[in-house]
Amino acid sequence: MHPPDLTYGDFTLPGEAGHEALTLRLAKKWGADTIRDSDGTQLSPEIVQSGYDIYSTLCLPRSVQPWARTHRDQLQQNYLMSFPVVAAKATTTITLLAGFFTEQFAVNFKDRPRRWWQVFDRTTGEEVPKSRWSAQPRRGTVAITGTVPGHSYTVNFLAFRIWEEISMYNHLTNDWGDREHLAAVDPMQPAVQRVLLAYLGQWLRGHPDTRVVRFTSMFYNFSWFWGADRATLRDVYSDWGDYAMTVSPRALRLFERRHGYRLTSEDFVNGGLYNSTHNAPSRRYRDYVAFIHDFVIAFGRRCIDLVHRHGKLAYVFYDDHWIGVEPSSPRFREFGFDGLIKCVFNAFEVRLCAHARGVRTHELRLHPYLFPTGLKGEPTFAPGGHPTLDAKNFWIDARRGLVRAPIDRIGLGGYLSLVEPFPDFQDYVAALAREFRLLKSFHAADRPWCAPYPVAVLTAWGDLRAWTCSGHFTPGVELYDVLESLAGLALDVRFLSLDDVAARGVPPDVKVVLNCGRAGSAWSGGHHWDDPRVETALTQWVRRGGGLVGIGEPSARPRPGRHFRLAPVLGLDRDAGDRVANGRFRYAAPAGRAPGTAKHFITADVTAPLDLGRDVDTIYVFDAATQVLAERDRTPRLAVHGFGRGRSVYLSGYRCTPENTRLLHRALCWAAHREGGWAAWSSSNIRTEATWFPRAGKLVVINNAGTPQDTVITLGDGRSKRRVRLAAHGIAVRDVAG
């Protein structure tokens, strides 16, 4: 095996016109093979013709501005629910956009309101008959008659979006003054398709030096509804995965023709909750997701074919306008994309990128973005900023995923000129690129060793939302923390939906099922547990020897007397407040080395009281066989239970910390009955992790901390040890034969 060239290739550099010398110097220093433009930067002919491959960014729905301005009925739309109004009299008038940002929305009065809108009495939950309300376009209102004083009323109405959200966000964040407000056209409209394809053809002809067309991304943005008063309620609603911003009368008509039934405005509005990805989705909404996915593939494919006909490659940047793209979908390959680029803050996003089938190239856009300030407004490439430390900290998170799954390329984005005053940053990126190429070389003909107990994460979405919940990390959603921990562990992780389990049971090779989330969430499963086959299949599977790890409110679907559907398996349940009169089973208080924690295989590395974040309380045990390993205020935090030949572990919450990552890893191992194999490739120091590439005979040890660390790695025989010393943020590679 040839030693790989660690100094060149697989790196995308953001060029910047006016800074040609810097661009070419850093391209060489970082070993770039490709130069890209970014939002706000141009490439000059000098750069474009310097011999590097060129990526050019293209956001189709925002690309045809003069036309969009003169065809406002071709803009994208969505349903909004007016803010509730409490009726004072028998006639009530609701100003539809009151409380919303009127630079983002304009009410769509053109498509017959009576056909497409609905008015609800939210006190009774009933729809107000259409004969009792009328739209008043000039005033922007709906007048409702026969209202009951004291009842709350809302209107579900269609609104055009007259300012595309990314344009709006950048514009308002950077005080762009009178710069144009870009609007997004709706490719569901035939006229828009003609205009976009014509534009794309012209664009392709106008970019002869472009090798890769980087779509940002396809057509529809994630959902983001802004409020009127940005100081108190900028985000009325925002969800990285909701298909809300794809809706139009045309889409609804085509859906009805395809699926044979009609969706209503309330299917999208849902009392103002809309279809947040975090809540268990309805069947109707899932049908709609499939319908839009179909459309985005179909029209996206026409665009990509055009790119290919011009001899160029088509990559998709999976962010912003990513609705309908669905890189985990089995149909993703039908787009014909050549590459997928994922911007990553976390390890789970690296795994998401690697997980996509149907593209040849998987590329990461690393952080920090070359911008004066970070996403929270903190300085990066500006006085007071520490861009090199930022880069190291982002890298050690992403690297946990990179050692576990193959990625083809990395890159940066933004204003390259900003890095000029930071020579240490320039040096660090060169080192980071070498580290990436080394890891890539190990993956090239090998797969890292995995523990022999595949783990399935069970949610309502299943593999469609593999290695994410809904876009980037959201604090308070425990499954994100779990995924971030799993992303760096030597485990084979799958994603199963409750529908999968209902139809086919647990796949035969899976040894542990993990279910994590709040009652009603898509992650715990919510109403998807109503199908009794899910409870049946999992119960029988554990009884026959399977392992279950439940976190938060696993299998929660409350019914009188039972909160968790898998309570018999877990040996505990949650008291949601209706068990004041039901006795509490007394269990032995956990006593071990760490305060309030019992001695057990799972807690062997615990040295301090558990910190599981804002966890679930009022858990009660009902079985003498349930062993509580940790508690707080007499409610279990960590418990284990045998059920038949299987085992379950319960955790009342989860935060991604090195301590909890180790706890979770041990819990999965114990649930799988694999304690005997625990030692293989384990690291004594929880801030470090080991990966073994068997064919290459390489042991890779990473330091996930910003301080130097010592550790002892146990080799695959479970006995031999290797002592390793790591620099802060460091990595070590050792030759270890199988």
Place this chain on the structure above:
Amino acid sequence: MHPPDLTYGDFTLPGEAGHEALTLRLAKKWGADTIRDSDGTQLSPEIVQSGYDIYSTLCLPRSVQPWARTHRDQLQQNYLMSFPVVAAKATTTITLLAGFFTEQFAVNFKDRPRRWWQVFDRTTGEEVPKSRWSAQPRRGTVAITGTVPGHSYTVNFLAFRIWEEISMYNHLTNDWGDREHLAAVDPMQPAVQRVLLAYLGQWLRGHPDTRVVRFTSMFYNFSWFWGADRATLRDVYSDWGDYAMTVSPRALRLFERRHGYRLTSEDFVNGGLYNSTHNAPSRRYRDYVAFIHDFVIAFGRRCIDLVHRHGKLAYVFYDDHWIGVEPSSPRFREFGFDGLIKCVFNAFEVRLCAHARGVRTHELRLHPYLFPTGLKGEPTFAPGGHPTLDAKNFWIDARRGLVRAPIDRIGLGGYLSLVEPFPDFQDYVAALAREFRLLKSFHAADRPWCAPYPVAVLTAWGDLRAWTCSGHFTPGVELYDVLESLAGLALDVRFLSLDDVAARGVPPDVKVVLNCGRAGSAWSGGHHWDDPRVETALTQWVRRGGGLVGIGEPSARPRPGRHFRLAPVLGLDRDAGDRVANGRFRYAAPAGRAPGTAKHFITADVTAPLDLGRDVDTIYVFDAATQVLAERDRTPRLAVHGFGRGRSVYLSGYRCTPENTRLLHRALCWAAHREGGWAAWSSSNIRTEATWFPRAGKLVVINNAGTPQDTVITLGDGRSKRRVRLAAHGIAVRDVAG
């Protein structure tokens, strides 16, 4: 007006045979006019004929033991739900009493199981057809065929109670060895009625010196199901107000005849939650409560008439066998009782006793009970005990209620001989009795001053459960804490049900409505909010100027997008976990004198961060008009909101402390728009409270603390002040004309 005699009368002393001298000495010292026996004590002829009135205790359902033993099918019964069994095969056998205490229960196989029992598949929630199961009396099991492996099954079955619970509790707590296990007969059975009436007639003839028959209480005990393993799960289920232990096939048949429909076992079992008083009751269960109340009145009246025919008085001790008695019911007077005796730990129980209409005499049984140990096993009249301090601490709690509402008599219970070694206790009871008589004299021709804004506590139960939730204080049920605070405040407090409000709105003189409790609880209202008239009436009432105080999860009845039905009135709502994607309205962080608390009329006496107990989190504001007065972790704890001409106050939880009592008092005053009248009869020191009797011209100031306190009372003009110094546990009386 004659000065009252404070040394004699209105005091019931527990006599004890063998301690005649002590009995008569303390009767004189404490000014007793009455001597009683207690559970476990007898009165000797010397005591009975000493010239005092005599109370004799009588518990009818336990009174006919030899007969009960030979008529086991006449014992009381109830439904039990077997512990769930997860099916492993297509046939599943459930041992009915597995997990239950078999000295308490015997399965009733005599009344046709197929008619009265039900088997449920708790996985699907569906009843298993009767053709698919059969009862096996010899084995104590039910065998179910066609079971689905992995599904959970339970059997609802009837069980006789072969050991009455109070007998069982005393027996096992005190290690009574082979003393007889008493059983309770069911007076719903005609044969039992004949036996009991015969016994009562004989008993009355055998007690010629008894002036008052003290029933303990009527026929049916509160619900108390014991588990097999008392070390881990003694109380499978216990509720002070559930009618579960009144059920029998006869009762169900009579119910059907009366109400025209048939109740099922599941109406009582409810998935193992039974009908806890804390959960919002179903209409069917409320019909059953009314039916049993009817029966207890009807047969109770026959017993009381018999007592009266023997020239004696009938008092009811409202504890233990109190089911069906319902002293707050408008029908309570139909019993014809002469007195109601309430054992009191707390002020709210004093108010409960005073609240009962339809009896002439309201008597309190004070604590401590004359027993070696208290209810939690701590020493009282035993080495290590401090009975005098205990008595003082119980008294200052009860006294808060006594200054606000008239009570006719007080008394003690237990073994009088135990007080002999405690002369300071003997002295303190004499002083306490004088204090009681003084307060009674003020109430005699007067009503203490109340603030001019009647307050209504709104629950699903309404006035039927006035001044209690379900029996004695239960930690964690916020409304108990609220009631304990209200019991000592100068307020006119009413109790309204949601049905009352639906039918008739808020009574015209009520100025503030208080709703407090967890979602689904009877206290918050649960499904009773499904009647939109409740939301409508309250919303309109606040809009027109009413005041709302909501605590915990007021008006909670979740529907997508709204958790609190009165959210528009409160200006806030709760995120139950489904609003991850919905933006949070930003409010001004509260800043005032105490950390995290804003300056406001309501918080004027706050000096430290609020302690509201285990309160509700994830509250969100949605209105700029909502003012957050206190928060924790960016979730509001205390907030105010204007709605129309009315006002609302929200508190995220409640614990009864002097600080919170003041906070609640101010919140009610502010909600009523009565801040201008706040000063009248207020006490500067929150550990002291003032009551003014206008006709008597007496100002009574009590010290609720165990340490001396100084305070300044503002008089009724809102300006004049009276400085008062109080001893620990002390009381002061001042002449203050109106």
